[in-house]
Amino acid sequence: MAGNKPTTIKEIARKLKISPSTVSRALNDHPSIGLVTTMRVKKMAEEMAYEPNQTAIFFKQRKTFTIGVILPKLSEPFFSEAISAIETVAEDKKYTVLLGQSLDNENREAQIIQTFKKHRVDGILISMGKNTGDTDFEDILSKTEIPVVFFDCVPDLDNVHKVYSDLSSGMVEAIDAFVDRGHRKIALINGPEALLASKERSEAFLNALAKQGISAEESYIVHTDLTEQGNEEAMEKLCSLADRPSAVVSFNDFVTLDLIRYAKQRGIILNQDMFFISYANYPLWKYMDNPPMGSIEQYPDVQAQKAAEILFDCIDKKEHVATPQHVVFPSKLVLK
Amino acid sequence: MAGNKPTTIKEIARKLKISPSTVSRALNDHPSIGLVTTMRVKKMAEEMAYEPNQTAIFFKQRKTFTIGVILPKLSEPFFSEAISAIETVAEDKKYTVLLGQSLDNENREAQIIQTFKKHRVDGILISMGKNTGDTDFEDILSKTEIPVVFFDCVPDLDNVHKVYSDLSSGMVEAIDAFVDRGHRKIALINGPEALLASKERSEAFLNALAKQGISAEESYIVHTDLTEQGNEEAMEKLCSLADRPSAVVSFNDFVTLDLIRYAKQRGIILNQDMFFISYANYPLWKYMDNPPMGSIEQYPDVQAQKAAEILFDCIDKKEHVATPQHVVFPSKLVLK
């Protein structure tokens, strides 16, 4: 339970009756130090359970070997997949991840960034909260030298690194799949209007419909605040239309879960009266007896990994990251 | 994209033509510094976008305001719930979370602990990997002064702080529920034998059966390595028995998902030919048309939060943590 203060280089030096600098060099395999001394030092360090003090090393190297990761909510599958991938990349790079969840709260987000700055992280990965404006980061970014890479929920700015999913490719596949099966009355249950992700879905939806020569019905586009109640209300709106849609693209699988439940309550039979495709492709559908028609995979792990790699390229001052990197992964429809 | 090096106290001092110590004191609202000076300093600090250097502060305070959290895998719902709760507690305490995932690999686990030591975290929370022995941590713990709290997957040691779920209460409820519905042929699909969690399940299973006056059938206890294949093999064993069980308690919900799928393949009808209860109570069942009979909730968020609170009590040197804390949360059957 108890224990002693961490061993320092000085203590090792005193014990060995040599100078601290020799110990330091020996521990770092400096070529100028004799093999014998090096061995003696390493042995003693081992015995005394020496662990280098990273916070002290920072002074010299100007590096903490940490990156900060800011995510809206860790318990969401998308983000837990993402952080899992990021941590793996970081660990392989001998970096440690500092974690912060914004809970979609701008103040909390700003607070976390400040904390990360205090800790002098070598870089920051951010998936923006749903309420954060594009410009909220501009002064934060301009005043700092810390490399930042956005992913998934990214700002609509050109002068930043960002990695995100192209929602439109999956949307085209979804609409095509619906039309192939004879659907013409296709609706969109979108997220909050303020969200960039929602705007993109709207645009993609309209474009995909246009590509099929279907004119968009305004009442077929509804919004949800992503709460259970909001999801049900959105579904309610569609169901109470005189000309009810037969196919729905929804914001994500979680929304769809609620939609399906609500549909069942109203006596609407899934994959018969109404068909669903949503974004996310969470691994839960394969266990359901009657899953929705499909889901659009956005590859959180691939996105996150790529974002982490770009961040490390920034940290390592790789040539190509002098210009802002914009990496887009096409989303992909997976039929169930 | 670019930017300057972080502002230091010295720079503020130079600009204001006062001494660094005055700046330091002003920024920390030291009572001896005049109001005017304090205001001037704070204004300048603001202008120059000063952020205190935590790594430097560490020298004086012997604190990094960080805790390390080691989990097997972040993408597992149990652990993503846990880390979410931990991060929330930490953030409220003005602490930052350093993250490491062991991927159930002992070496990786040891590596992460070493890294955390280098970073001089103020405390460590661990949920042990499935392959880690109880004694593997003993020397690590004895050589350090860093407070450590185990949770969920904890070692069978008395002299450590630990928070875990009592599997037996939920098991008793499960067996009782089965027996109430007329089941006598009850099986257990357990995890790897080496796992403490498995031993506990075995014991709880046998005790709960005994409480109902049912003698345990040896062939009704099988093991899986928790892979999809292992799960199917375990189910296969039970299904090929002459006297097939009608009720199964399984290691966790993920295992049960595979069991149900396999059962369907073999033409076994869920909740008719065979009934399932497992541990975890993941939020996916409520969306299934035909969910298993029940699931045993283990409250990952509550466990994790309690573990975090104990850790902070240790860090704050609260009286009661002088003796090892063992907190047990009863698990609870939730019928579907």
Place this chain on the structure above:
DNA sequence: TTGTATGCGTTATCAA
């Protein structure tokens, strides 16, 4: 091959 001296940013102690 090894030792000495210095500085990283901050704060506590002592002095003014």
Place this chain on the structure above:
DNA sequence: TTGATAACGCATACAA
């Protein structure tokens, strides 16, 4: 009320 100085642990330029 403020300033000068030392110290935290380590790495390195310079000296020996």
